[in-house]
Amino acid sequence: MQRVYIFLLLFSVVLFLEAIGGTYMVSAVQSIERQFQIPSKLSGFMVSAGDFGYIPTVMFIAYFGSKGNRAKWIGGGTILAALSYMLIASPNFIFPVTQPKLNLTAVETRITPSATLLLSNASIADYMIYAPIYDRIPLIMREKLLEHFGEQHRIGRIQRDFFDNAVNTSKKIGHHDNLYLVDGAILSKIVDQVDSILRGNGGDGELRELLATYVHNRLNHSDIDVANMKRSAIAPFSFCSKLINELRQILKNAKCDRSVSNFGPFVVMFTALVLLGIGRTMPWSLGVPMIDDNVKRKSLPAYFAGISFIRILGPIAGFLIGSFCNKLYYTLTTPPGLTAKDPTWIGAWWLGFLIVSILLIVPSCALFFFPSKPRRTKVVPKNGTSAEQMNGTLTVLKPERELSFFDKHKEDEKNLTAEEKFRAFRESYTEVIKSKVYRGAVISRVLDSLAFRGYMVFLPKYLENHYGIPQYKAHQLMAMFGVFGFALGTASGGIITRRFRLNGRCAALFVFVVSTINLCLFAVKIFLGCQSVVNTVGLNGMVTNFNYTVPCNADCGCESAPLFPICNSNGYAYYSPCHAGCREVILNNADAYHLEFASCDCSPGEVLKKELCNDDCKMMIIAFFICVIVGAFAAGNGLVPGMLILLRSVPPAHRSISLGLQGFLVSLLATLPSPLLWGTIFDSACLVWNQTCSNGSGSCAIYDPVALRIRTHVAYVAIRSSAVLIDLYVAYHASNINILEEEEEPDNAERRESLVLEPLPNAL
Structure with missing residues (x-):
């Protein structure tokens, strides 16, 4: 029975690995879509390719495979599956993907200070319409500030020595990098100073100095500013910043304009999945009857339960491998500033297919070349001596039960015509x-x-x-x-x-x-x-016929904002920080990505976050x-x-x-x-539907x-x-x-059932 156990072990291993591959494909689809810009409808069709290979072949393979050496057929099918997994991974190496070049001229122009802002006589009104500052100052605060200064802000001047001091201050303060805001440290000081002025606790001198400092920083850090804005634009949420939301739309348009003509990768993976579908027809349809032929019926439920249990554990392992591979960037070298939490992250999807392929090829070859005949067992008398006859009786030992590769019930079709x-x-x-x-x-x-x-x-x-x-x-x-x-x-x-x-x-x-x-x-x-929380956002949207743009966020450019619900202290849920009019992002815990949002025009004076949602x-x-x-x-x-x-x-x-x-x-x-x-x-x-590139309905x-x-x-x-x-x-x-209950079957020489001969009469 040792050969039966070896076969069962190999069979269980290939079933387990095959189940891993099927589940892993689910975790790899999104990264494949992103790397090769394959739309979801096409990727869904591609995933179904396995059924296109399975459906037309399973009936024929099940029939003709049952007439031959089933272990060899199973091994051949899983070898084909292993090679298919390797072929699925191959487009990563044979079809290099070039990242699209973005035309960011419009964005760079808007963050580049105008000549007026660089003059010593720039007014507060001039500063307030400068895009990065305009986006950061809450609407009500900005209007009250201009109302406070009245017409004086139009003729207010900064003395030459004061202006020079502002430039020197910008060098001392330096550029404070922030995950989501452009020079957020100075912007926060500007907001605090505006608030102080509106409360009657200060003049405009320090405010003008901070504004001049911020403007001059933009001259020295334009490349860093664009990179910072790009990081904000690809964040999984959108806040109230028309400049950054315009950049988000530029990125979206670049993705839409990029030609989806990756015919080569699609054809290779589609073909590989068709072959995979053919390969997976063999293990179950041929392996189960083979086990049935080699195991006693009373033990069959336990064997089937064990094999099915192992097979069902495959999806769990597939999810774990997918989780591991998706934490690695697809080039194995992570670009600066990009993390696995970013929506543009492309996981090393190909690595999992190679792992499964390599692991599957060894037991598959072992099944394919599994010896069809066992070693012969020497026949000896019951007492262990070498004599063939003792006291007029001959005892033939029961030989080791042979593994039946061929269906013992098959009919001979060798002489039949086609x-x-x-x-x-x-x-x-x-x-x-x-x-x-x-x-x-x-x-x-x-x-x-x-x-x-x-x-x-x-x-x-x-x-x-x-x-x-x-x-x-x-x-x-x-x-x-x-x-x-x-x-x-x-x-x-x-x-x-x-x-x-x-x-x-x-x-x-x-x-x-x-x-x-x-x-x-x-x-x-x-x-x-x-x-x-998401349900609550939907219920709130019913009041406005699912138009989430209201006066307090109309100036934020939230048209392309993704769903990212946050709530105020009353538990009211907003579609996104942008729709709440929030202009400030607070990252309390970088490791846990604990986010809060402040300076919200729709909920003035409050800090909004997900934790406040009911x-x-x-x-x-x-x-x-x-x-x-x-x-x-x-x-x-x-x-x-x-x-x-x-x-x-x-x-x-x-x-x-x-x-x-x-x-x-x-x-x-x-x-x-x-x-x-x-x-x-x-x-x-x-x-509520997301919009596609053609302004049609995308995902819900x-x-x-x-x-x-x-x-x-x-x-x-x-x-x-x-x-x-x-x-x-x-x-x-x-x-x-x-x-x-066991069947009573006639002796079958091909199965080589063991015999125990009864004692021979002395007369013979």
Whole structure:
């Protein structure tokens, strides 16, 4: 049995690595889009390339692969998958990407002081219309300042020695770099001095000196200023600065104007994913029947549970590898000033594919070249001596059970013509479809996948928009509760099936019960609603018909501001710091990126931040993930008995093709249309759309929380209810299905079943 264990080990490893690769692709898509400027619609089509390779080939490979050396077929398929992963990574090396050159002349012109500002007789009014200062001084404060000075500011003059002193002061103060503001230290002093003047605590002398200092700093630090503004423009939030928001629009236009003609990288990755789809047809459809041939039926649930558990852990490892690689810049050299938290960051997506490829190639080759015959066992008498006969009896030891590479139930087709082979191919699938239990099991599986696949794809978006959970944390929670709960359920289902010897109808009823539990827990999620911060922004927008531009932020240029909710002390949620009219960004903790926003025209005298937002979702999040882990555990319990029912519902010779046909139907009718179905459901609940380069509707920024929650889970429950009813149909017809009891089979020389000869009579 040692060879069986070695095969199982290799088979489990390749299944685990294959599952890692499938999940890792999800984490790599965004970086691929950014590096090669591939639009989301095209990248979604590219990711589906795996199904384009899988669907047309799985039925043929399952049929013809079952007629040959299955270990060699499995090894060949995973070798193809390993090479495909390497090919996916190759565009990073063969298609270098040049960064677009930005025309920042307009921005540089606006931050370059005019000749008037450099004169000794520059007025306060002249300083107030200088773009960087204009953006920083709150509107009300600026108007009151000009009103305070009246007409005097137009004829106010700075004496020559005072002006020279201002220039010297600029050298002493120097340039204070700030993450988001241009020379923020001096700007803050200017604001404080304006406030002091308006309170009647000072004159304009110190203010003029600070203004002159700030202007002269711009002459000496123009390159640094542009770099600082660019960093602010690519920040995940926008504040009230028309100059920086104009730069944000320039960056957006440059991205839109850049030609999306990266045909080469797209074709290479699309081809690689098609080949990957072909490669992944072999392990499951051929490996499961091969294990069935080499393991006793009573032990089969435990083996299937263990293998499925390992396979399910693959997505967890895929997310971890994706997290590691996305923290590295794609060139492995991080540009100055750019961090992994920046929205323009491109992770080292190609590295993960190379890691999986290298790890997968070794066990794949071991399977491909797995020896088909074991070492011969020397036959000796029972007492261990070398005599062949003792006391008139001959005892032949039971040789080591040989690993069966070929399907023991296969029919000999060596002498058939091509036409006869095609007829046999067609008749095999026809015979499989005739099984009522098989038809019901496959239809139920298709409905399960139709509900589950799209729901899982959009679940991170649902958690973020409805409960306010960040996407990175949503993936962690999904892995901790959903994937791990399902994995534990799979192991539990295998143990229960073997421990209680669930056979036929009992196993089918067990699947029905755990599916019903999972369905009920999903129905509970319909009522787990709350008001997150994003939801509150949407509700506030209903008052103004989702036009978030109001008089207090009309001068900020917030048209392209991304969603970044912040709140005032009353808990009122603004769409972004820009829409709150906030002109100052305060970074309290650089490591934790704890941000606060001040000098807000829409909430004067207050400091706004996310922590002030009202959020009553904490308890609902706990309840939601309790439902997730219990539901995933229940669903996992049905995996092993469901798989055994499907295998036993068809003639033994047709097990591989039954799995191939199931994979074909599930991919064609479920995994392909499911994301489109759930995407339509999500879009139907959208309140505010982001704009594309062509001013069309892009991704959704804010959803109607009630509509999203109800439509999402009602649709899931409706589809899964149909699947549960079909589980009852399967249970009704599964009374004669033999899952665990061993078959009585005639001696098979190819399988080389061991014999123990009875003592020979003396007469012989």
